[in-house]
Amino acid sequence: MQDQDYILCECELQPLEDFVVALEETVELKLVKEPAICMTMVQAEDSVEFQPFYLGEALTTECELLVNGIRGIGICLGDEPVRAYCIAFMDAYTQMKDVDMQPVIDFLGKQSEIIEHNAKVENNLILRTKVDFKLMEQD
Amino acid sequence: MGYVAVKGGTDAIHNSQQLVEFYRLKDATTPLDIKQIRSQMRMAVDKVMGEGGVYAPEYAAIALKQAEGEVFEAAFILRAFRATLQRKYYSETINTREMFVKRKISASFREIPGGQILGPTRDYTQRILDTTKAFEDQEAIQKFLTEFTKGIKTDNLAEITTFAKVIDLLKNEGLLKPIDPTEDRILKDITREAIKFPAPRSARLQMLARAETGGLMALGYASMRGFGSVHPTVGELRYGTVQVKVKDATGRSRYIGKIEVTEAETISTGKRVKKKVPPFYTIGYGLCFGQNDTKVICMGILDTAMRTPDVNSPANDQEFVLYHTEGIESMGFVNHLKLPHYVTFQSGLKNTRAAIERSAEKPTGQAIQSPQLQTV
Numbered sequence: 001m002q003d004q005d006y007i008l009c010e011c012e013l014q015p016l017e018d019f020v021v022a023l024e025e026t027v028e029l030k031l032v033k034e035p036a037i038c039m040t041m042v043q044a045e046d047s048v049e050f051q052p053f054y055l056g057e058a059l060t061t062e063c064e065l066l067v068n069g070i071r072g073i074g075i076c077l078g079d080e081p082v083r084a085y086c087i088a089f090m091d092a093y094t095q096m097k098d099v100d101m102q103p104v105i106d107f108l109g110k111q112s113e114i115i116e117h118n119a120k121v122e123n124n125l126i127l128r129t130k131v132d133f134k135l136m137e138q139d
Numbered sequence: 140m141g142y143v144a145v146k147g148g149t150d151a152i153h154n155s156q157q158l159v160e161f162y163r164l165k166d167a168t169t170p171l172d173i174k175q176i177r178s179q180m181r182m183a184v185d186k187v188m189g190e191g192g193v194y195a196p197e198y199a200a201i202a203l204k205q206a207e208g209e210v211f212e213a214a215f216i217l218r219a220f221r222a223t224l225q226r227k228y229y230s231e232t233i234n235t236r237e238m239f240v241k242r243k244i245s246a247s248f249r250e251i252p253g254g255q256i257l258g259p260t261r262d263y264t265q266r267i268l269d270t271t272k273a274f275e276d277q278e279a280i281q282k283f284l285t286e287f288t289k290g291i292k293t294d295n296l297a298e299i300t301t302f303a304k305v306i307d308l309l310k311n312e313g314l315l316k317p318i319d320p321t322e323d324r325i326l327k328d329i330t331r332e333a334i335k336f337p338a339p340r341s342a343r344l345q346m347l348a349r350a351e352t353g354g355l356m357a358l359g360y361a362s363m364r365g366f367g368s369v370h371p372t373v374g375e376l377r378y379g380t381v382q383v384k385v386k387d388a389t390g391r392s393r394y395i396g397k398i399e400v401t402e403a404e405t406i407s408t409g410k411r412v413k414k415k416v417p418p419f420y421t422i423g424y425g426l427c428f429g430q431n432d433t434k435v436i437c438m439g440i441l442d443t444a445m446r447t448p449d450v451n452s453p454a455n456d457q458e459f460v461l462y463h464t465e466g467i468e469s470m471g472f473v474n475h476l477k478l479p480h481y482v483t484f485q486s487g488l489k490n491t492r493a494a495i496e497r498s499a500e501k502p503t504g505q506a507i508q509s510p511q512l513q514t515v
Contacts, residue, residue, distance in 0.1 A: 003394055005393050005394040005395070006382075006394045009394060009395060009396050010396075010397075037224060038224055038225050038226065038227040038228070039193075039221065039224045039225065039226040039227065039228075040226070040227070040228040040229070040230055040383070040385055040395065041226055041228070041229045041230065041328070042194065042230045042233060042383060042398065043229060043230050043231065043232045043233070044232060044233050044235075044426055045232050046344065046424035046426075047235060047236070047304055047306060047402070047404060047424065048306055048310065048315065048404065048422045048424065049318050049422075051324060051340050051341060051344070051424075052232060052326045052341060053326065053340070053341040053342075053344040053345050053348075054326075054328050054329075054330075054341070054345045054348075055233070055345070055348050055400075055426060055427075055428070056188075056189075056192040056193060056194060056345075056348055056349055056428055057192060057193050057194070057221055057226065057330075058193070058194035058195070058230075058383060058396075058398060059193060059194065059195035059198060059224075060227070060228060060385075060395060062227060064388075071389075073387045073388060073389065073393075075228070075385060075387060075393055075395045076395050076396055077194070077383060077395050077396030077397075077398070078195065078196075078197060078396065079195070079197060079198070117293070117296075119239070119299060120296040120297070120298070120299060121288070121291055121293065121296065123239075123296070123297065123299045124291050124296050124297055125287070125288065125291065126240070126241050126242075126256060126258055127256065127297060128290075129242075129256055129257040129258055129259075130254050130255065130256050130257075131254075131255050131256070131257050132249075132254065132255070133249060133255070135249075
C-alpha cells in the first residue's frame with residue numbers, strides 16, 4: 001500500500017470527505033489553522049550535472065487542527081480546502097493510540113487499490129503508443 | 140525627458156472594462172466551464188502555467204477564461220496572482236527519473252531503455268482541419284471513450300515502471316563533457332533577487348522555465364539556422380507526472396501531490412579548444428510545467444548556447460536571451476507604448492520643429508504646423 005499522504009492526495013474527494021465526517025463525530029476537534037492557499041516553490045535539478053534550480057511555484061492548500069489534542073497537518077497541491085482539512089484530520093487521527101485503526105486501514109487500502117488500478121489502466125493506454133521505428137533499409 | 144503620467148479618465152476606463160465583458164458575453168452563449176477549459180484546452184492551460192511560473196491548472200483555466208483565450212494576458216494574471224500569496228514551502232528536489240511517463244522519445248537512439256513511447260502527440264498527424272469537432276456532443280465523447288478503452292484487459296494490466304535515462308548511456312561511456320569546476324553552481328532565485336549578468340546556471344534555467352515559448356523558439360531556431368552554432372539532437376524528451384514533497388512544520392517529509400512536466404536533454408557536439416583534447420558531447424537541459432515539447436527543446440538549445448558566451452550570436456548572449464524571452468515583461472514594455480506619452484512626444488515635436496526652423500540648408504522647406512497639433 002502507498003504512503004498515507006499519497007493516497008489521501010490522489011483519492012477521490014467524496015469518499016474521503018464522507019469517511020472523515022463519520023470519524024469527526026467520535027473525537028474532540030479544534031481547528032488551529034483554517035484551510036488557506038499559499039505557494040510552494042518547486043525545486044528541480046538538471047539530469048546530467050545535477051545543477052539545482054527553481055522550476056516555479058505551485059498553488060498549495062494547508063490546514064492544521066487538533067484531534068483529541070493531537071496535532072494534524074494537511075498540505076496538498078491546488079486550491080483544495082476540503083482535502084487539506086481531511087488530510088490534517090487523518091494525520092492527527094492516525095497518530096492516536098487509543099482508537100481502532102482497522103476502519104482507517106481498510107479505507108486507505110481500498111482507496112490505494114482504486115488509485116493503483118486507475119494508474120495502471122492509464123499506463124496501459126499509454127503503452128499502446130510504444131513504437132519501434134524501422135530504418136528504411138531494414139525489412 | 141522622463142515620462143509624465145496622466146490622471147483622470149476613471150469613468151472611461153471603468154466603462155472600457157465593462158465593454159470588454161460585454162464583447163465576451165454579448166452573444167449570450169453557454170458560459171465556459173472551468174473544468175472544460177482545464178481538460179479540453181489542456182495545452183493552453185499548460186502554457187499559461189509555464190509562462191506564469193505557477194502550477195495551478197484550475198486558476199490558469201480561470202485566467203484563460205478571463206483573458207478570452209489570450210495566453211500572454213492569462214499568464215500575466217496568474218503571475219500577478221502569485222505575488223499575492225505567501226510562499227510557505229520549498230519542495231524537495233523533484234525526481235524526473237521516477238516520472239510516471241506518458242511520453243518518452245529519443246531522436247538519438249532507436250533503442251532506448253523501455254522503448255520509445257509516443258504518448259499524446261500530434262507529431263505524426265496531418266494538420267487537417269477536423270470540421271466534425273463543430274458537432275461534437277456528449278454522445279460522441281462517450282462513444283470515443285468506450286471505443287478507446289475497449290481493448291484494455293483490466294484483469295491483466297502491465298505494472299507501472301520507471302525508466303533509465305537515455306543520457307546515462309552517453310554518460311556511462313564517458314562521452315560527455317566533464318563538469319566545469321569553475322562554473323558558478325550557486326542556487327539563485329530570480330523571483331527574490333534581480334538577475335545579474337553573467338548569471339549562474341540555476342538562474343538561467345529558472346528564467347528559461349518561465350520564459351515565453353515563442354521567444355525561446357525564435358532564438359533556438361535562430362541558433363540552428365546559423366545565428367549561433369547549436370544544432371542539437373534530442374537525446375530524450377519525456378512528459379509525465381512527478382511527485383512533489385515538502386517538509387511540514389514538524390519536519391516530516393510529506394507528499395502533497397503530483398505535477399505534470401516536460402523534460403528534454405539535447406545533445407550537441409562540444410567545441411574543442413585544443414586539438415589534442417578528445418571530442419565530447421555537451422548536454423542542454425530543459426524542464427517546464429505541463430506538456431510543451433517545443434519549449435523544453437529550445438531551453439536545451441539555449442542552455443547549451445549560453446554556456447559558450449558569444450556577443451555575435453544572440454542565442455549565446457545571456458542578457459539577450461533571458462531578458463527578451465521573458466514574455467510578461469516583454470509584453471508589459473511593448474504595451475506601455477500605448478499609454479499616453481503626450482508630454483514626451485510634444486517635447487520631441489517642439490525640438491524637431493525648432494531644428495527645422497533653424498536649418499539654414501533648407502530655406503524653402505518651412506514646416507507648416509497643423510492647428511490640430513498646436514496643443515498638448
